[in-house]
Amino acid sequence: MNRKLLMFLFIMLLLAGCYDRIELEQQSYVVAMGIDKTDRKGVYAFTYQIANPEVGSAAGQGGADEAPAEIVTVDGADILSATHTANSFVTKKITLDHTKVIVVSEELARDEDFIRVIQSASRSPQIRRGVQLVVSREDASDFINNNKPLMEQRPHKYYQFMLDRATQTGIIPEATLHRFFQITEGDADLFLAIYATTEQSDQTENKKTEDQYIAGEIPQIGGSPTQFMGSAVFKEGQMIDTFTGEETRFAQILDNTLEMETLFATIPDPLMPEYQIAYNYSQKEDPSINIQYHKEKPTTIDVQIPYQAEILAVPSLIKYSQNKEYQKVLRETLTKRLNEKTAELVRKSQEEYRSDPFYWSLYVRKYFKDVKDYEEADWHKKIYPNAKITVNYKMEKLEFGKMINDSNLDEVRD
Amino acid sequence: MRLLSGQRKKNSSPSDKNISSSLSSNIQEMKQLFSYKLNKDFSMRTLNLKFNHKEACLFYYSSIVDGARINLNIIKPLLENDGDSVSNVVSIENIEEVSDFETANENINSGKVILFIEGDKMAYAMDVADFQHRAVSKSENETTIKGPLDAFTESMNTNISLIRKQLHNSQLINEGIQIGERSKNEVNLIYLKDLVNDDILENLRSRLKDIKTDSVRNVEMLEQYLEERPYSLLPTILYTEKPDKATSYIEEGFIVLLMDSSSACLIVPVTFWSFFHYPEDRYLRFFYGNFTRAIRLLSFYLTLMISATFVAIANFHSEMIPPDLLLAITASRERIPFPLIFEVLIMEIAFELIREAGLRIPNPLGPTIGIVGALILGQAAVEANIISPIIVIVVALSGLSSFALADLNINFTIRIMRFLFILAAGTFGMLALTGASLLFFMYTASIKSFGIPFFSPMSPHFISSEDTVFRKALKKELFRPEYLRPKDIRKKAKS
Amino acid sequence: MQNNGFLQTKEILAITLIVIGSKLADSTPALLAQKAQNGFWLIPVIAFVCIFPSFLIMLYLLNRYQHKNMIELIETITGKWIGKIIGLLLFLFTFLTLTLNSRNYVEQIKLLYFPESPTEIIYLIFFGIVFFGAKRGFEVIGYTSWVALPIIKLSAALVIILIMGNIVIQRVFPIFGSGLPIMLSEGVKSTAIFAELFFLLIAYQSAKKTQMFTKGVIIASIIAILEIVLFYFVYITVFDYNSIGKIAFPFHDIIQYIQFGEFFTNIETIFMIFWLFAAYIKFIIFIYITAWIFGEIFAIRNFEPLLLPFSFLVIMIGLLPINSISNELVLHDSLITIMSPFLIILPVLLWIIALVKGDLKR
Known part of the structure; x- marks a missing residue:
């Protein structure tokens, strides 16, 4: 009898409890979140892009003229309290579980308080560590409002596809919150965030080659105004500079913890410099990073990068594929150019930033017995800026694609 | 109580009498015992025996004997032949x-x-029984594609012959035990004498003898008289209508119970796997059979859990649903007037309704139920915004997979548990659902059928052919299940 | 306690592995990382090295005094009254470990998955289920553990596989974390993270043969230590030394981070299910053992009715208004520090007494 009573009470308890139960349609799903500075210190403007479930779904009947997303902006001290405030004019409970990106305005990113506001994101289980950090040139709220993709109407699809593709080509880095916290808290290296904008910059120069832009500079006709290109450089949780797409790519080549699938680039044709040669850079194995730590004299860092290249287009129509001599010239030019570009980036980081965006502090750690020694040695201030760094590219293979030869111009014109 | 049993004793006292040597008093006794004249099919025939020239009398139920045989083999020889004894x-x-x-x-x-016979203190009982029964027909409820198709029928002799046909072994025993107070029905235990464990057999015998009731008409009722926990959701006796299934269990050292009036048998003791397995798994080749098992395992999960999981995820863990699906479900739910758990329950109950109604509906009306069910419940309910389309998919999946659980008993267990799980999931999401399923599992593990833990031989471990979720190749099955403590554990002679 | 001799090596192994192995998914790593920083993943090894000889001595003693469980053994060796006091102390340790751990688990469930439900309700449901589970008896617990073990471990392996891409091996360096001396002293102090091994000895007579129990426990503890070290290694290589100390529940942070392809991005609930299974079984075992130890001390043969009052007691104490951080970092930490020397020394002491008394010369 007692047992039955107990069982009954227990079942009643089960039936009574429904504190966290919430129906799907009672929630609003935030896809992107923006953070901006306001006039007051410690108060930020939070922008939420909320997906409209009825757009783009076969089941929704009345949503033809509804917008694919609702965008609201609200002031608050941190993410969670702002989310609660936003409920004063958003009808449903705001859920951050499906947030894909956090957009931060460049102005806020350059502020030293940035770390305080982003810190609160890690406290909530709703914001995942996989969320990407995007820095926008304009205000984050403007960025989100102006971002009107033409094909992918549903915003979460847009961010998912856009970021995946751009990360694969290496023009933007992978910038998860997880990585941001690891690097910032590790207090040694530079963190690269995605740089994007919806506004065309005035300095649009057509002279540059394909990846020497940062977002906003790419001359573009048609399509969505949003450009993802380059990266924002963070030192100790504060943005200090931007990288172009090219620099971002080199930083990713040198960083073993980041993966980049393919890289399409061009170089001036060594034999006919007015034409460009397009090639596909690929890496079959990680670069080897050798650090020799010396307590008294400068540390030496030696980086060997084996790579492969596939020639994609030779507008000059020079027959590289069959001429050994030409090939040698091409090989040397490629490697030299890579070496130069990288050396320039390394020099810039040593002199201007006095820290590295390559996460190389990892490789010096093994010289220290414990954390105290390591922190005293100080990668930021002492080791890296004074280190002797040599970067060597080594071409393993040169391929010429599926065409053996280009058409002979003279014969064509004949 | 005592009064009652005393009365019963008094009632049955006339039949305790011994047969006397006077034919007329015997006839008198029989007539009274069987209410001659009132009882239309009780027949009596007096005749003069040729071999010793005495008066004699035959009694029988004309409805259950073969009239032609009586005529040809009993009456005719008695009237015409010579000899020294009956x-x-x-x-x-x-x-x-x-x-x-x-x-x-x-x-x-x-x-x-x-x-x-006049002057004889003995009567002679001659077997001319001809109970009416169906012919052996195809198994209707446990269908197979590959394997024997015949099913038990409502005749003991036929059933035993179906078993003996497959098992040519002199050790195959068919032991009869009478049960019932008013109607004496016979339960036949079929087992292999040189395999079966005597303790289990003795346990079964004593349980059969302990049944104190007026009558046990068939094995379906016997099952309920025999089981230890009538209020448990879990069955502890296996019920099957397939002789090949029964035989395969006899070969392992299990005991099969048959009765004259049932077209099925009971098998004891059982484990969880008895309900999970199906003879066809073993007839199919190794990979095909195990593939079927995998599908069945999946359908176990789907029937039991899919609706509950859906409720738990949608109501408590919506972050888990991929965004596209989430938005699609949300969009379809925006105009639904019920909470999600209510929707699921409505559909689950509707499905059970179709199922029960479909079972009871007279054959000519059969096709209608499909049309009505599919049309009204599927299409119209969605269009009327009463049910969202995803719920139809979920419930249809759970309903469909419930048919893959062939055993009727376990099918009911799972279908009932499904509702408990849905309720648990609706109250505290995965926390309650995980807990409920763990408790259900532990309860199942604690069940014993004739002293054998339900999840043997997986846990606790016993030597066996290791035929649990998946089976081994037939040639690799060397042992009988140790949990039955059979007299011979190896399947093949040691070579 | 019914003993039909159904429990064998497998089941004992599963029970031990679930009780000890669950250390990898609660806040023990956060506790250890507070002081040792990225050296913390080696602390379990040090702790294990410290406790394992004592544990083996205990098993040896149990083997020499046949047909006794741990409490009976202690009472036989030290005499009835001292034995009872030691037993009571042991019971107190078990009970406190149970209570503090349970609070920790309930907090995890609440913070991560049911933020709006009151702790009391979650506690009630959790221990309601634990109570009914424990009611089924030790053998059923054994079967359940064995059947659940592969699924639980498979899901843990899946976590490792999915997080593989985010591991940066170099993060384990500097290898000694905050320094070798700190690590060693922390290791010795944290010996009691394996205290459950001792508590489980109460079930010494539960298996078919005592050798099976010994074998199961030893194999399980070795697998468990490997597993724990592997997971702690993953934590440190994923989170780095500065972050690991800040994360209260690294396992949950990892399962929130991983994704299964592009489309299944938030899959933590799947792993949470298996984690919950492990948690339920762990506490079912734990509360059963606690009641058992209590029953042995006061010679209560049929101790299963004690499960209900114990469950209520755990809930009541667990609900004392202490915040979860101080529960874990202060109370649990001090409990471990107090238990550690006790557990290292007790078996040695028992062995010496037994040797002096001459019980071992046979």
């Missing part, structure tokens, strides 16, 4: 001598003819 005169294969009315009574009820 058994040498009549040409019937089975003659028993009976000395009291109690036995005579039983014999007549089981389709025998009783012959009383």
Whole structure:
């Protein structure tokens, strides 16, 4: 009898409890979140892009003229309290579980308080560590409002596809919150965030080659105004500079913890410099990073990068594929150019930033017995800026694609 | 209580009498016992025996004996042939001598003819039974594609012959035990004498003898008299209508119970795997059979959990649903007037309704139920915004997979548990659902059927052919299940 | 306690592995990382090295005094009254470990998955289920553990596989974390993270043969230590030394981070299910053992009715208004520090007494 009573009470308890139960349609799903500075210190403007479930779904009947997303902006001290405030004019409970990106305005990113506001994101289980950090040139709220993709109407699809593709080509880095916290808290290296904008910059120069832009500079006709290109450089949780797409790519080549699938680039044709040669850079194995730590004299860092290249287009129509001599010239030019570009980036980081965006502090750690020694040695201030760094590219293979030869111009014109 | 049993004793006292040597008093006794004249099919025939020139009388139920055989093999020889004793005169294969009315009574009820002879203190019971029963037909409820198709029918002899046909072994015992107070019905235990464990057999016998009830008509009722926990959701006795399934269990050292009036048998003891397995798994080749098992395992999960999981995820863990699906479900739910759990329950109950109604509906109306069910519940409910389309998918999946659980008993268990799980999931999401399923599992693990833990031989471990979720190749199955403590554990002779 | 001899090596192994192995998914790593920083993943090894000889001595003693469980053994060796006091102390340790751990688990469930439900309700449901589970008896617990073990471990392996891409091996360096001396002293102090091994000895007579129990426990503890070290290694290589100390529940942070392809991005609930299974079984075992130890001390043969009052007691104490951080970092930490020397020394002491008394010369 007692047992039955107990069982009954227990079942009643089960039936009574429904504190966290919430129906799907009672929630609003935030896809992107923006953070901006306001006039007051410690108060930020939070922008939420909320997906409209009825757009783009076969089941929704009345949503033809509804917008694919609702965008609201609200002031608050941190993410969670702002989310609660936003409920004063958003009808449903705001859920951050499906947030894909956090957009931060460049102005806020350059502020030293940035770390305080982003810190609160890690406290909530709703914001995942996989969320990407995007820095926008304009205000984050403007960025989100102006971002009107033409094909992918549903915003979460847009961010998912856009970021995946751009990360694969290496023009933007992978910038998860997880990585941001690891690097910032590790207090040694530079963190690269995605740089994007919806506004065309005035300095649009057509002279540059394909990846020497940062977002906003790419001359573009048609399509969505949003450009993802380059990266924002963070030192100790504060943005200090931007990288172009090219620099971002080199930083990713040198960083073993980041993966980049393919890289399409061009170089001036060594034999006919007015034409460009397009090639596909690929890496079959990680670069080897050798650090020799010396307590008294400068540390030496030696980086060997084996790579492969596939020639994609030779507008000059020079027959590289069959001429050994030409090939040698091409090989040397490629490697030299890579070496130069990288050396320039390394020099810039040593002199201007006095820290590295390559996460190389990892490789010096093994010289220290414990954390105290390591922190005293100080990668930021002492080791890296004074280190002797040599970067060597080594071409393993040169391929010429599926065409053996280009058409002979003279014969064509004949 | 005592009064009652005293009365019963008094009632049955006339039949305790012994047969006297006076034919007329015997006839008088029989007439009274069987309410002659009132009882239309109780027949009596007096005749003069040729071989010793005495008066004699035959009693039988005309409805359960073969009239032609009585005529040809009993009456005719008795009237015409010479000989020194009854058994040498009549040409019937089975003659028993009976000395009291109690036995005579039983014999007549089981389709025998009783012959009383003037001056003889013995009566003769001759077997001419011809109970009406179906012919052996195809198994209707447990269908197979590959494997024997015949099913048990409502005749003990036929059923035993179906078993003996597959198992040519002199150790195959068919032991009869009478149960029931008013109607004496016989339960037959079929087992292999050189394999079966005597403790289990003795346990079963004593349980059968302990059944104190007026009558146990068939194995379906016997099952409920025999089980230890009538209020448990889990079955502890296996019920099957397939002789090949029964035989395969006999070979392992299990005991099969048959009754004359059922077209199925009971198998004891059981484990969880008995309900999970199906003879076809073993007839199919190794990979095909195990593939079927995998599908069945999946359907176990789907029937039991899919609706509950959906409720738990949608109501408590919506972050888990991929965004596209999430938005699609949300969009379809925006106009639904019920909470999600309510929707699921409505559809689950509707499905059960279709199922029950479909079972009971007269055959000519059969096709209608499909149309009505699919049309009204699927299409119209969605269009009327009462149910969202995803719920239809979920419930249809759970309903469909419930048909893959062939055993009727376990099917009910799972279908009932499904509702408990949905309720648990609706109250505290995965926390309650995980807890409920763990408790259900632990309860199942604690069940014992005739002293054998339900999840043997997986846990606790026993030597066996390791045929649990998946089976091994047939040639690799070397042992009988140790949990039955069989007299011979190895399947093949040691070579 | 019914003993039909159904429990064998497998089941004992599963029970031990679930009780000890669950250390990898609660806040023990956060506790250890507070002081040792990225050296913390080696602390379990040090702790294990410290406790394992004592544990083996205990098993040896149990083997020499046949047909006794741990409490009976202690009472036989030290005499009835001292034995009872030691037993009571042991019971107190078990009970406190149970209570503090349970609070920790309930907090995890609440913070991560049911933020709006009151702790009391979650506690009630959790221990309601634990109570009914424990009611089924030790053998059923054994079967359940064995059947659940592969699924639980498979899901843990899946976590490792999915997080593989985010592991940066170099993060384990500097290898000694905050320094070798700190690590060693922390290791010795944290010996009691394996205290459950001792508590489980109460079930010494539960298996078919005592050798099976010994074998199961030893194999399980070795697998468990490997597993724990592997997971702690993953934590440190994923989170780095500065972050690991800040994360209260690294396992949950990892399962929130991983994704299964592009489309299944938030899959933590799947792993949470298996984690919950492990948690339920762990506490079912734990509360059963606690009641058992209590029953042995006061010679209560049929101790299963004690499960209900114990469950209520755990809930009541667990609900004392202490915040979860101080529960874990202060109370649990001090409990471990107090238990550690006790557990290292007790078996040695028992062995010496037994040797002096001459019980071992046979």
